[in-house]
Amino acid sequence: MPLEPYIELDNVSFSYDGVSVIENLTFTVRKGEYLGIIGPNGGGKTTLIKVILGLLHQTEGRVVLFGKDRHDFKEKYRIGYVPQRVRQTDKEFPATVFEVVKTGRIARLGFFERFAKKDIDAVEHAMEISGIAKYRNTLIGSLSGGERQRVFIARALASEPDVLILDEPTVGVDIGAQKTFYDFLAKLNTDQHITIIFISHDIDAVSRETKTVLCLNHNLVCHGLPQDLLNEHILERLYGKHLKRAPHNADLK
Amino acid sequence: MLEIFQYDFMIRAFEAGIAIGIVAPLIGMFLVVRRYSLMADTLAHVSFAGVAIGLLLKINPIFSAIALSVVAAFGIESLRNSRRIYGESVLALFLSGSLAIAVIILSLAKGFNANLFSYLFGSISTVSTGDLLVIILLAVIVFFNVVFLYKELFFTSFDSELAEASGLPVRALNLMTVVLAAVAVAISIRIVGVLLIGALMVIPVISAMQYGRGFRFTLILSVIFSLVSVILGLFASYYLDLASGGAIVLVALIIFLLSLVFVKR
Numbered sequence: 133m134p135l136e137p138y139i140e141l142d143n144v145s146f147s148y149d150g151v152s153v154i155e156n157l158t159f160t161v162r163k164g165e166y167l168g169i170i171g172p173n174g175g176g177k178t179t180l181i182k183v184i185l186g187l188l189h190q191t192e193g194r195v196v197l198f199g200k201d202r203h204d205f206k207e208k209y210r211i212g213y214v215p216q217r218v219r220q221t222d223k224e225f226p227a228t229v230f231e232v233v234k235t236g237r238i239a240r241l242g243f244f245e246r247f248a249k250k251d252i253d254a255v256e257h258a259m260e261i262s263g264i265a266k267y268r269n270t271l272i273g274s275l276s277g278g279e280r281q282r283v284f285i286a287r288a289l290a291s292e293p294d295v296l297i298l299d300e301p302t303v304g305v306d307i308g309a310q311k312t313f314y315d316f317l318a319k320l321n322t323d324q325h326i327t328i329i330f331i332s333h334d335i336d337a338v339s340r341e342t343k344t345v346l347c348l349n350h351n352l353v354c355h356g357l358p359q360d361l362l363n364e365h366i367l368e369r370l371y372g373k374h375l376k377r378a379p380h381n382a383d384l385k
Numbered sequence: 386m387l388e389i390f391q392y393d394f395m396i397r398a399f400e401a402g403i404a405i406g407i408v409a410p411l412i413g414m415f416l417v418v419r420r421y422s423l424m425a426d427t428l429a430h431v432s433f434a435g436v437a438i439g440l441l442l443k444i445n446p447i448f449s450a451i452a453l454s455v456v457a458a459f460g461i462e463s464l465r466n467s468r469r470i471y472g473e474s475v476l477a478l479f480l481s482g483s484l485a486i487a488v489i490i491l492s493l494a495k496g497f498n499a500n501l502f503s504y505l506f507g508s509i510s511t512v513s514t515g516d517l518l519v520i521i522l523l524a525v526i527v528f529f530n531v532v533f534l535y536k537e538l539f540f541t542s543f544d545s546e547l548a549e550a551s552g553l554p555v556r557a558l559n560l561m562t563v564v565l566a567a568v569a570v571a572i573s574i575r576i577v578g579v580l581l582i583g584a585l586m587v588i589p590v591i592s593a594m595q596y597g598r599g600f601r602f603t604l605i606l607s608v609i610f611s612l613v614s615v616i617l618g619l620f621a622s623y624y625l626d627l628a629s630g631g632a633i634v635l636v637a638l639i640i641f642l643l644s645l646v647f648v649k650r
Contacts, residue, residue, distance in 0.1 A: 185550045186549075186550070187546060187549055187550055206552070208550065208551050208552035209551070211550075213547065213550050215544075215546065215547065221544075222418075224594070225418055225543060226418065226594050226597075226598065226599060226600050226603040227539075227543055227599060227600045228598075228599035228600075230599070231539070231599050231600050231601070232543065234536075235536075235539070235540045235543065235544075235547070235548075235551075238536055238537070238540055238548075238551055238553070239551035239552055241536070243534070243537065244533045244534070246536075247536075269599070271597060271598075271599070274597075287547075291551075
């Protein structure tokens with residue numbers, strides 16, 4: 133029996149000023165999935181995420197989150213989001229890591245409601261598993277790009293989400309740290325049972341790390357298992373030219 | 386008791402000053418971190434047009450200043466959201482536009498120029514009991530709005546897109562911030578003056594930011610700096626016969642310079 137559907141898109145399109153960005157997307161993300169989204173720049177990857185999150189409104193079609201139409205979906209805390217522009221965060225902003233991670237909990241609280249002990253515990257736990265507990269009282273602007281990335285992941289985890297969406301999470305992170313990062317994501321998926329969606333330019337990382345892949349170039353080019361999909365024919369359709377995959381660990385001699 | 390406190394007008398000036406000293410940086414902080422420092426100055430100029438209208442129509446200028454700056458706050462936010470004009474250009478538009486209105490009204494209705502100086506630079510002798518009640522009541526409203534919506538205002542200021550993705554009504558919160566700023570500016574005119582209220586909302590905040598601490602600490606420190614500026618400024622104003630706004634802002638500037646020089650970051 134298929135697992136519970138968490139995110140369902142039915143014929144979703146989005147256009148901006150008459151220019152179509154995504155067209156007729158239909159797919160389902162199920163509980164426990166680890167989905168990688170790849171595609172060329174401007175192919176609509178970030179737009180797709182913003183439509184799912186309700187930051188942009190689709191011009192056609194329907195988005196269903198946890199069985200509810202997105203407009204009626206109130207449990208925003210069930211989806212944790214790590215945006216692409218983490219590295220561009222205002223360096224002068226006077227906020228500590230703890231203050232930033234705490235914002236992840238706000239989706240669970242009502243207006244005027246204060247943080248309770250269980251909220252603070254969840255924040256501490258998220259900082260612990262993201263490896264940033266030692267930076268608790270450090271200003272966010274004084275951290276490196278990779279450290280700030282982990283703060284934003286902890287922020288997303290603080291709401292104890294069912295789904296974690298990451299937009300280009302490894303841009304600017306060195307190779308050694310990338311390995312640790314992917315291990316961390318895999319652990320979240322297998323141990324904490326968090327469904328993961330991540331956008332990446334790194335085709336090799338997507339094919340190696342994820343359980344399913346979605347290829348997007350305005351419309352859905354492919355959706356399925358990485359080993360079945362990431363062949364030269366699909367990549368050519370996706371990127372519009374002849375591409376050959378060279379895995380990071382390929383023998384180049 | 387100090388001689389200064391034997392006068393009712395000075396006691397009123399201190400009471401109003403303390404209310405303003407708390408509220409101005411409280412709102413100013415959210416404007417500064419959004420790179421919106423010029424908003425305070427813009428709203429002050431709008432308030433000045435409101436004062437001119439009040440003097441012309443012979444109604445309490447505080448009320449007309451509040452009314453006009455709240456209307457302007459709505460106008461600024463809706464123009465900014467329309468994305469037809471850059472954010473800072475919207476401020477320039479309202480700043481110069483309202484100054485033009487004020488100047489025209491003042492030149493049409495000759496005769497209240499003597500009063501004008503006190504609105505431009507602040508005056509400790511002009512706070513009536515009625516003014517004091519209005520100032521304290523509105524300051525309390527602004528204070529509790531910030532205290533109760535602190536986490537939402539912080540989140541929206543830090544990252545409005547993430548705040549929206551978390552389900553916060555970001556536009557309404559932005560509008561509320563600007564309306565609260567409009568109220569804070571309008572009630573500060575009597576003591577600090579139109580031309581200097583922007584400074585009281587911004588300088589204590591940037592002084593506190595020099596200490597490189599978190600948001601809550603910086604906010605509390607900025608209120609302390611602002612209160613010290615207001616209290617010392619009012620003493621200087623009384624004993625040295627200076628315009629209160631100028632004296633208050635000069636103290637705030639000295640605190641800023643000391644913070645800049647002595648805090649190692």
